[in-house]
Amino acid sequence: SHLGRPKGKDPNLKMDNVAKKLEALLGKPVKKLDDCIGEHVKNELAKMNEGDVCLLENVRFYAEEEKNDPEFSKKLAELADLYVNDAFGTAHRAHSSTAGVAQYLPAVAGFLIEKEVAVMGKALTNPERPFVAILGGAKVSDKIGVIENLLGRVDALLIGGAMAFTFLLAKGYKTGKSLVEEDKVTLAKEIMEKASARGVKLYLPKDVVVADKTDDTAGVVKTVKAEEIPDELIGVDIGPETVKEFSAVIKGAKTVIWNGPMGIFETKKFSEGTKKIAEALAEVKGVTIVGGGDSASAVQKMGYANKITHISTGGGASLEFLEGRELPGIAVLQNK
Template sequence: MAKKTIEDVAWRGKRALVRVDFNVPMNDAGEITDDTRIRAALPTITYLTDHGARVVLMSHLGRPKGERNEKYSLRPVAEHLQGLLKDTHVFFVDDCIGDAVKAAVADLTDGNVLLLENVRFYAGEEKNNPDLAKAFAELGDVFVGDAFGTAHRAHASTAGVAEYLPSVAGFLMQKEVGVMGEALANPARPFVAIIGGAKVSDKISVIENLLPKVDALLIGGGMANTFLAVQGYDMAKSLVEADAKETAEKLLQLAKQHNSRLLLPTDVVAAKAFAADAEHAVRKASELEADEMALDIGPATIQTFESEILGAKTVLWNGPMGVFEMPAFAKGTFAIADAMAKVNATTIVGGGDSVAAVEQAGVADKMSHVSTGGGASLEFLEGKTLPGVAALEDK
């Protein structure tokens, strides 16, 4: 999946229309509480300004539902970006199409940056309206796709605009697709994947796509309960997806067909209530009491999973091992994060909760790659074609 990148373009004097993902969390005062996504775009923006491009940035923020809503204005993001790009002028315009925007773009000089207002203030954005895509295209000479977090959406600013301009990948897009693509296509072995989260049904396609590729698949979180139930364990009050039992059975068979080891928890941390202050105890997976529910993997499972990770050369993680928002049930998730920080291997973290876990554990900088796209990374791991990637030109 080799795409043309910003390094394949002579930029001086050209307008770079860059789709970034500045969909950052803000508090009620309109202050940015986590600027990870903004910082992730800086290498692309800096390369473009250093090479004399006139940089026009577009992004969405939140869900304004196709109408102007000041709560979702990108103006605070422009101010924050100016603080990060100290030697570069960052301008903001309070629309993303129209005469005022064209005038603001025309006023740019080489090496300047202009951030447009939220593209989702127009209903045509999420409908991939061709007229809106054309209006975006009029603002640039080359389109740069660098918003991996929205690459799984065929929107006017992610895919539609690429039909009207030469289109290349930014550094973030290149890294996301390159690192995860290489892991799936040509991993250093042993290749271990860790899949967690609440429901089997959310990760069926991911597991199906990974099983033929991995040496071992470690399953934790609420979804492990359904697999254990299929194997005859009484999971008591634990979350078990009755509708997904047949699917879990098929996935267990698929693992056997591909000679992939599928490892499930042998012990769990169990509690009588889904609450942070609930009394809890370690139980064998086969010995849950009738009024208990499994809320984390237990110490024996942690030891087994750690051993698998520390013996790997490629490790991919998507989904927590328990209810890690509650400290009593977070040990399994943080143990996975710590093991991945220690191993001498390519380590890839994809998916919102896993990313939050490595950040909370303080080991995000020890990972080879932490994906910026929750839904996008999930669909990529499922083997799906992402419209925002497919729209970019091949080398």
């Protein structure tokens, strides 16, 4: 496995603590080796008996790992008879340990990757309807591919988070000091037109919570209509009317995908919108999928994780999957 983003061999990013955690989870000893390739590693692995577990050192201690270097991939492959990838969170990266090694060994998916691909794949290709997508987070630019792909599949698209302000600006509303991507306003208009042409209902906030600062030190915090954001204030969350409308759409759905928080949920004052959307999702009588990253943390933090069908373990990977892109770490596996 890899750990962190080391520049060369970093003693703070060795896999020792991972080995201890793995021992606790497996309930059996885990032998941690100080390298991931080479003769010493081969010799140690040759001593293993059936049922033994060895953990190799951080593969990113070698720059060749992220370059997907064929020689490095070969050296990793020499250590095994079979390659199982169960790290969906890294499946969007074409690195030696996620893609390269599969060129030299029989390569298959683990149970987690199987579940990720099966649940999200069905939602995209053959969803129970109505199919609703909720997108949030900071930037439209991060989600363009997802929006484009989902517009041809969903019945309704709900947009919250800071990315909603670029859409509100595209509608001619003033957005105060809210985070907007002015260079994406034309794109936001095109997305709204496409949604309309395809019969997809696109929902934007009707009201928003605004504040003078984006953290706990905010002195001014109030709710205003989406078209009445004061010049000097910043949009930080969706308002109660929006929560009511979004929640009704969500609860009427049979398949829901959520990626990205509705506001600055890390700050308690601005977490209500995200919390209420998580609550609505937990009440859906159908398939609910939360893309990794911030929305997954929000659902877990708010205690609704056990009421969601599937919480993806990949942030970037689930985004790319929702964009309809082929993930290199999955493309190389034999039981796709």
